[in-house]
Structure formats: structure tokens, C-alpha cells
Amino acid sequence: MENRKTxxxxxxxxxxxxxxxxxxxxxxxxxxxxxxxxxxxxxxxxKEDLGVAVTERMQQNxxxxxxxxxxxxxxxxEKLMHFIARQIEISGxxxxxxxxxxxxxxxxxxxxxxxxxxxxxxELNVLINILTExxxxxxxxxxxxxxxLAYTILSCIKGALQYKRTLGKDVLSQVLNQINRLIRS
Amino acid sequence: MENRKTxxxxxxxxxxxxxxxxxxxxxxxxxxxxxxxxxxxxxxxxKEDLGVAVTERMQQNxxxxxxxxxxxxxxxxEKLMHFIARQIEISGxxxxxxxxxxxxxxxxxxxxxxxxxxxxxxELNVLINILTExxxxxxxxxxxxxxxLAYTILSCIKGALQYKRTLGKDVLSQVLNQINRLIRS
DNA sequence: GTCTATATCAAGATAGAC
DNA sequence: GTCTATCTTGATATAGAC
Numbered sequence: 001m002e003n004r005k006t007x008x009x010x011x012x013x014x015x016x017x018x019x020x021x022x023x024x025x026x027x028x029x030x031x032x033x034x035x036x037x038x039x040x041x042x043x044x045x046x047k048e049d050l051g052v053a054v055t056e057r058m059q060q061n062x063x064x065x066x067x068x069x070x071x072x073x074x075x076x077x078e079k080l081m082h083f084i085a086r087q088i089e090i091s092g093x094x095x096x097x098x099x100x101x102x103x104x105x106x107x108x109x110x111x112x113x114x115x116x117x118x119x120x121x122x123e124l125n126v127l128i129n130i131l132t133e134x135x136x137x138x139x140x141x142x143x144x145x146x147x148x149l150a151y152t153i154l155s156c157i158k159g160a161l162q163y164k165r166t167l168g169k170d171v172l173s174q175v176l177n178q179i180n181r182l183i184r185s
Numbered sequence: 186m187e188n189r190k191t192x193x194x195x196x197x198x199x200x201x202x203x204x205x206x207x208x209x210x211x212x213x214x215x216x217x218x219x220x221x222x223x224x225x226x227x228x229x230x231x232k233e234d235l236g237v238a239v240t241e242r243m244q245q246n247x248x249x250x251x252x253x254x255x256x257x258x259x260x261x262x263e264k265l266m267h268f269i270a271r272q273i274e275i276s277g278x279x280x281x282x283x284x285x286x287x288x289x290x291x292x293x294x295x296x297x298x299x300x301x302x303x304x305x306x307x308e309l310n311v312l313i314n315i316l317t318e319x320x321x322x323x324x325x326x327x328x329x330x331x332x333x334l335a336y337t338i339l340s341c342i343k344g345a346l347q348y349k350r351t352l353g354k355d356v357l358s359q360v361l362n363q364i365n366r367l368i369r370s
Numbered sequence: 371g372t373c374t375a376t377a378t379c380a381a382g383a384t385a386g387a388c
Numbered sequence: 389g390t391c392t393a394t395c396t397t398g399a400t401a402t403a404g405a406c
Contacts, residue, residue, distance in 0.1 A: 004371080022208050023292045025399055039372050041401065095288065102347040103280065103288035107208045120351035148359035152341060155348055155360055159340030162287040166305035167336070174333035175340055178367060185370050189389080210381060224390050226383065 005043045017094025055115035099158045190228045202279025233294045240300035284343045
């Protein structure tokens with residue numbers, strides 16, 4: 001069943017956002033799906049394989065987002081807000097999966113580490129593209145400024161999603177206001 | 186030996202920054218210190234006890250920082266930069282221990298979760314104090330603005346420390362530039 | 371493709387000697 | 389205060405039946 005494989009992947013991604021890659025087990029997955037551990041091992045022989053598949057799903061999600069944004073009639077600012085909204089929306093009760101992998105980074109197998117770096121760079125580039133378009137319309141800025149702005153926006157969002165856990169939900173909306181200040185000034 | 190206890194605590198804090206609370210084991214600690222697991226269990230009967238002790242150490246570190254800042258002759262901007270520099274300096278090869286606990290949050294025992302929330306709130310207040318002083322000197326701003334600025338600076342720094350792992354070391358300096366923009370505008 | 375059963379290993383934890 | 393030895397549990401992983 002190709003469907004089951006996707007189902008496992010979806011759940012794994014959700015649990016990684018909630019508990020992290022190191023903390024999730026085949027037992028967690030199997031119980032929540034009502035199948036046995038062995039069944040999951042059939043689809044993803046080793047945990048590493050599951051981890052790699054998850055990063056590929058993340059990459060895919062970002063590519064879909066990029067396509068959607070590029071084919072839309074949104075203004076550049078709307079695109080940026082859409083990008084940010086997606087990050088928040090996807091996270092649900094958890095944090096961004098990239099943050100999750102970053103926290104577990106030294107415990108990850110090499111292959112997963114490489115994949116996470118790839119996804120992370122791709123995500124940065126998606127944001128840089130959006131911001132570059134924005135700055136071409138208005139004030140022309142040095143490309144380094146756009147890059148550092150992209151770094152900052154990503155750091156802010158991901159950091160805020162984590163602070164939500166210890167400081168409460170309103171962290172995000174407040175941080176969004178400050179991001180808007182950065183973009184407009 | 187009271188010294189051994191501190192030694193364990195120091196190492197635990199370091200390893201939590203590098204690998205996270207869930208990922209570290211009494212085996213890691215004992216091997217690196219050249220003692221047995223049982224010896225560590227003597228000082229911290231359960232892993233939970235070690236986790237709590239680590240959060241108390243974090244709280245202590247923040248209190249020391251606050252004292253140092255309040256008793257110094259630094260300008261407010263220098264205080265802020267000192268605050269940020271400390272966060273970075275402490276992290277070493279890892280991320281901020283608060284971020285680390287936030288990532289592991291749902292896997293933590295209740296007591297540790299509470300402690301982490303306390304430390305997190307205290308850290309926020311230290312930063313708010315610094316910023317409030319700053320804004321009293323210059324433009325008077327609404328207190329909510331100071332709070333949201335504090336949220337944002339914390340999120341930025343912690344997020345950037347994590348992105349360092351996937352995007353490289355220069356993330357931090359670039360983010361710092363943007364934080365300066367936020368403070369001055 | 372999913373199951374039962376089992377092997378293997380590491381982790382948290384405890385008992386008791388020194 | 390540190391040690392050896394041991395228990396228990398949970399996790400990754402594999403073999404083989406259905």
C-alpha cells in the first residue's frame with residue numbers, strides 16, 4: 001500500500017515537529033497508526049531512511065510553496081506574509097521541523113544532516129527571492145542586506161515558534177509586528 | 186566531593202547545548218568525567234533531578250548577568266550588546282540551553298517544564314529591563330512595544346544560533362546588524 | 371504488505387561491597 | 389563517594405509465517 005507509506009511520513013513529520021527526530025520511535029508511529037513496528041520497518045527499513053524521507057517531504061513542501069507563490073497574483077508583501085503564515089500554520093502544536101532537526105543536529109546521521117542543510121538553504125533562497133523582488137520595486141538595496149534580512153526573518157519566526165512553548169501564544173503576533181517594521185524601514 | 190557535583194552540572198549544561206536533554210545519557214557524562222554511572226546517580230538520583238539542577242544553574246547564570254549589568258558603568262546600548270554577547274559566548278559549539286529545552290519540551294517531566302518556563306520568563310524580564318531603560322532615555326514608547334521588541338530580539342538570537350548549524354557561522358553577525366536597526370529606529 | 375516473535379543493545383535506575 | 393553488578397524497560401532491527 002503506497003498510501004500507508006505516505007501516512008507514516010505524514011505522522012513522522014508531525015511528531016518530529018512535536019517531539020524531535022531523536023525522541024520519536026517506531027513504537028510511537030505504529031501505535032498511532034494501528035499497525036505493528038515491523039510493518040513500518042517494511043516501508044522504512046531503518047530510522048535513518050525515515051529521517052531522509054521526511055527531509056525530502058519538507059523539500060517538496062517548500063517547492064510547492066514556491067510554485068504557488070510564483071504563479072499567484074499576490075503582491076510581494078502578500079507573498080511574504082503568505083510565506084510566514086505557511087510556516088506558522090504547518091507547525092501546529094509543534095515547532096518548525098527544520099528547528100527540530102537543528103536542535104538534534106549533532107545526534108543525526110550524516111545523510112540526514114546533509115539533507116537538512118539542503119532544505120535549510122533552499123528555504124533561505126525562497127525567502128531571498130521574495131525579498132529581492134520587493135526591494136527591486138522600492139528602494140534598491142545591496143544584496144547582502146536582503147540576505148541578512150532573510151536570515152533575520154527566518155531566525156525570528158523559528159525562534160518565536162519555540163518561545164511559544166515557554167512564554168505563550170502571543171509571542172508570534174508580536175514578533176510579526178517587528179518583522180513588518182524591518183521590512184518597511 | 187561537592188566539586189564533582191558542580192563538575193557534572195557543568196558538563197551536563199554543555200552537553201544539553203550540544204545534544205539536548207533527551208539525547209544525553211548518564212553514560213555520556215560518566216565516560217567524559219572518568220567515573221561510573223552509579224557515581225553520577227549518587228549526586229543526581231534521577232535524570233529529572235539533574236535536569237532541574239541544570240535549570241537552576243541557568244537561572245543563577247542569568248541572575249549573575251543581571252547583577253553585573255546593573256552594577257556596571259556601561260551605557261544602555263553597551264548593556265544590551267553585552268547581554269547578547271553573553272548568550273553567544275555561552276553557547277559555544279551548541280545552541281542556547283533554553284532553545285534546547287524548548288525543542289524537547291513535550292518530552293520533559295513536568296517539573297523541568299515549569300523550571301524552564303521560569304528561566305525563560307526571567308530572561309525575558311532581564312532584557313525588558315534593559316530595553317525599558319533605553320527607551321526612557323530617548324523616545325518614550327508604549328510598554329507593549331518594548332515587550333514585543335524583547336520577544337523579537339530573543340527569538341532572533343536563539344533562532345540564529347540554530348541556523349548557524351545548517352547555514353554557517355556568519356548568520357549571527359548578519360542578524361545582529363538587523364537587531365541594531367530595530368533598536369535605533 | 372502486515373503480522374508474531376525475537377535478537378540486540380543502550381538507557382535509566384538500584385543494591386550492596388569497598 | 390565511588391565502585392561492580394544487575395535489573396528493567398524501551399528502542400532499533402531482523403526472521404519468517406500468513
